Amino acid sequence: MIRPRRTLLALSLAAALTGCALGPDYARPDAQVSLPETYAAATPVAQSPGVASNWWTLFGDSQLDALVSQALASSPDALIAAARIEEADALLRQVDAALLPQIDANASSARSRSILPNTTPAKGMVRTVNKLGLSTSFELDVWGKLRRASEAARAQALGTRYASDTVSLGLAAAVTQAYLNLRAIDAQLLVNTDSVSSQSRSTQLTRTRFEGGIVSQLDVQQAEGALAAYTAGQVQLEKNRALAENLLGLLVGQPGLKVAAGDVRSLPVPPVPPAGLPSSLLEARPDVRQAETALIAANARIGVAKAALYPSITLTGTFGHESKDLSQLFSAPSTIWSLGAGITQPIFEGGRLRAQVEQVTAQQKQSLESYRKSVQSAFREVNDALVSMRQNTEAEDAYTRAMNAAKRALQLAQARYDAGYSPYLEVLTAQRTANDATVAWVQNRQARLTSSVDLFKALGGGWKGS
Template sequence: MKPGIKIIGGLLLAALLPGCMLMGPDYQRPAFSLPAIFSSDDVAAADQAPISAESPWWELYQDPVLNNLVAQALENNTDIKIAVARIEEADAFLREVGAALFPQVDLDAAGSRSRITQRGANPLNGANPIRENYTIRLGASYELDFWGKLRRAKESARAQTMASRYARDTVALSLSGLVVSNYLQLRSLESQITLSEDSLRTRDESLALTRKRLEGGVSSALDVYQAEVASSNLAAQIVELKRLRAVSQHQLAVLTGKLDLSLPAGDISQLPLPPLPPAGLPSNLLEARPDVRQAEQELVAQNANIGVAKAALFPTISLTATYGGESAELSDVLKSAARIWSGGLGLNLPIFNAGRLSARVDQATAQQKQTLAAYEASVRTAFQEVNDALVTVRQNAEREVLLDSSRQAAKKALDISDNRYKSGYSAYIDVLDSQRVYNDAAIAYIQSRQARLIASVDLFKALGGGWQDQY
């Protein structure tokens, strides 16, 4: 076998040899002392059976307009585009790091033409002073990953890539939750506007009746002025509600990337309540949260970086080889007589660096401890958010029932006071007070409906998008 072929074959064989050692600790998921189930496990209401909620969770609100808004946001939002670009960057970095595990092969070709002096210390004796040289060589180099430095670097890069993907999922979950919450707020404001406009028509009718009674000498001017104040105040409230509705629509326009967004009117009472989780939700559902997964992958990356730093304390072993031809004539450069080759083994052993490499190991270890603490904090925060969401869903459901009773009682009181005023048994101030109480009670009921729906959004987000029948 030719010497050059032997060198290249030996280089390829070395590339296939497995590493003898792998420096640094292997990753093991930390064990946290969390309760087995979440608290408030009695959240499932008696009138609503626990149903499995599967992704996409926002479709459970059964609103085509909302579904379209979330789809547009996930496609056009700038935060999503940034997150996707970061995934592409991480993928490219992973390919770059992984390429170090394979030999690097280069082709080098050169040609030169020069003239040397005829008056130098070494006479040419009639030789041609014009010199030509042509070279073509194939070079290969390979670092033996004897200590696992390159494999640990790839492990870290792979974890960073996974973390970037989970970061994108976190952005998508937060974005969809923000779109749904703003949409629910917009529908709540529309319901409040509709209610207030109905109340304003009632007050205007009462104002017209009071003026007629004043003309007939039955009522006083005080009743008229009081009715005018009540109508003006309610009209001003409607103006403010319309302003808030426009602001909510503008926010949705930015989130969806449709700056000319215009939504048709709707009613929040038409939106169904999403399914509630069953009792005894296990705490391991937190593993489905993308932010928790992202924190864990960041911990995996930092854990692998310790191995990279420790491997740098040991010798770096590399193989090099070249094979090609060199000739004074371009036509002879590929002939056997012009053949050139070389092979080498390199070893770089750090002897004295004033503790610089050891300091890098300490830095990597400290960074791993920081990431571990951040991961633990993310798990604890996620557990708290789920518990808070479960409590909020339950309490808002109870609050809505109570406010509904209050609204119905206020409506009955308004009807009675209006009839008593028309019959001459009550003063007009009683009617105004009943109108105010009913309007406040009805507005509070609509807002409680909004709060209950938004609490369900927070629960979906806290659980990473929902839950399954089988945990």
């Protein structure tokens, strides 16, 4: 009967070691939002079947490329995200260690004196004990508590990587948009500088005409007032540029950053996704993936909490040597060993363990809704970016016509004034209209490029062709 009992014990142990894990197994939930299969919004600009994750290089600006690379390498936000990955990896190793036997080495030496019983007069005995050995303990994961904990930690570690990708994507977008703002200010500075130069020549010419009795003092005052206004505008734009440089310096982790002048008008418009791009690509967004890993972790923690309601079984063992003389510590008669098993079953916890199950279940529900919200928000952001790109593209044609018409009107007004057919106020009005039209075109071009950045960010950084 001994052999069948041993066989039954072995089978029971094997069943325990491969026991099922409590708690729900993860399955990707339905986002519960009516998402079309594809994005139907088409934008009348160059389309591309695929864009790499380094989408900012599409602007063809080496200085922008360098700034984004510097930000991704040295920005405090990027470094914080990297440290969080290290923290999550360390936590995962800690949790996984519980799945393995714990082995400790121990050594001791003790000397004691005790009274021998039944001796008159009482006699003492001095005893020396030297011990050296190994001890081990191993918790049988019968209910899957340790496996579920490992599942949660693994999802959390993966989530920190997606969080880091989200930080990198947001940082690249922020640097690019700040750079576009700087280049738009540069373009406005060029426009205003031309206006200052033109107005300065016009003011000098008006003074000369006044001295010759051709024009009145009113024309001189109007010309000088316009020159002063353009000069003040130049100072304001230079201040705005310095502030834009400061923001870029903060984003790339380089206070006091200086960026050479450029012009937003020289930057190309990046391509957009082809019409019919599947909306399922939202699943590749790092923030959506991060939300899903948080849901996976919360789902696994339900199993951990439920397993705490059931008995925990621990195997223990020791092996070593014990002797009163160190010289005989490793001799055969000094060998000692022990094997044991323990079981712990919660009896009364005042409802604490069941409350923990309810707590993690509620947390799982929160994570589920957060995941659904992230998918819905991602879809809205893509649609918003596509709408902005389409509207800004259509508006650019109108702004171009308005700018060209204003420039021609300025030429006509200047010619009429030079010929003596109109007052100087007509020239000033035409100059102001031309400047406003050019600045409006620049601002719309900036908005168009910025909406491209918004689209890249909304799509998770580039896309793959079909």
